[in-house]
Amino acid sequence: MAALALAGCMQTGQQVAIAPRNDLDAMAYGQPSYYSPSPVASADSGGAISALRASFEAPPRGTYAPVENAYAAAPVATRHDAPYHLDAGDKLRVVVFGQEGLTNTYAIDAGGAITMPLIGAVPARGRTPAGLATEIAAKLRNGYIREPSVAVEVEAYRPFFILGEVAAPGQYPYVPNMSVESAVAIAGGFSPRAKRDSVTLTHNADRVIVPLGTPIGPGDTVLVGERWF
Numbered sequence: 001m002a003a004l005a006l007a008g009c010m011q012t013g014q015q016v017a018i019a020p021r022n023d024l025d026a027m028a029y030g031q032p033s034y035y036s037p038s039p040v041a042s043a044d045s046g047g048a049i050s051a052l053r054a055s056f057e058a059p060p061r062g063t064y065a066p067v068e069n070a071y072a073a074a075p076v077a078t079r080h081d082a083p084y085h086l087d088a089g090d091k092l093r094v095v096v097f098g099q100e101g102l103t104n105t106y107a108i109d110a111g112g113a114i115t116m117p118l119i120g121a122v123p124a125r126g127r128t129p130a131g132l133a134t135e136i137a138a139k140l141r142n143g144y145i146r147e148p149s150v151a152v153e154v155e156a157y158r159p160f161f162i163l164g165e166v167a168a169p170g171q172y173p174y175v176p177n178m179s180v181e182s183a184v185a186i187a188g189g190f191s192p193r194a195k196r197d198s199v200t201l202t203h204n205a206d207r208v209i210v211p212l213g214t215p216i217g218p219g220d221t222v223l224v225g226e227r228w229f
Contacts, residue, residue: 089158157218164224165194174218195227
């Protein structure tokens with residue numbers, strides 16, 4: 001009887017597949033893009049072995065993007081290679097070649113314009129320095145100078161603002177290629193209660209949560225929040 005029972009156990013007619021280690025990793029972390037499961041032949045039609053195999057072959061219940069991708073949708077505040085657009089508070093050096101009376105430093109007023117001799121107010125808000133130079137030249141050419149040559153450069157940028165959990169919140173002069181992290185450093189660093197992994201950045205009326213490496217632009221506002229634990 002024992003021999004018959006043993007022979008019956010050996011004549012199963014089934015091939016039991018043992019999941020390799022990377023299958024278990026795939027269940028825990030999701031299958032990598034290069035992973036391609038190979039089919040396993042089996043005559044099993046049900047039971048515990050089928051349920052076990054199905055659990056290995058089933059796709060993961062949920063996928064989670066890496067933490068660093070949480071900021072992928074946030075717009076970048078300022079691209080260093082993007083043309084700079086002028087606004088109130090910028091100070092400009094305007095050079096009209098051969099015209100010392102027109103060459104000077106002009107500040108963009110609250111109305112978004114600079115005021116020059118002869119031609120009066122010239123709208124500057126939203127223009128690039130090159131665009132403003134073209135506009136000034138066009139106005140001077142209209143009855144004042146036959147062939148004016150004009151150059152405009154930013155002498156001092158409008159300030160940025162940093163608020164919240166920093167040592168010295170307030171308004172500070174903007175320096176090209178600044179990041180959130182350097183803005184925090186200029187404001188004396190984080191306070192003991194500061195949330196240090198991200199901040200709220202307001203740029204051109206858009207408010208987004210960004211990491212510390214995000215570049216900022218003139219006129220931006222950085223808000224450092226308070227951590228809750």
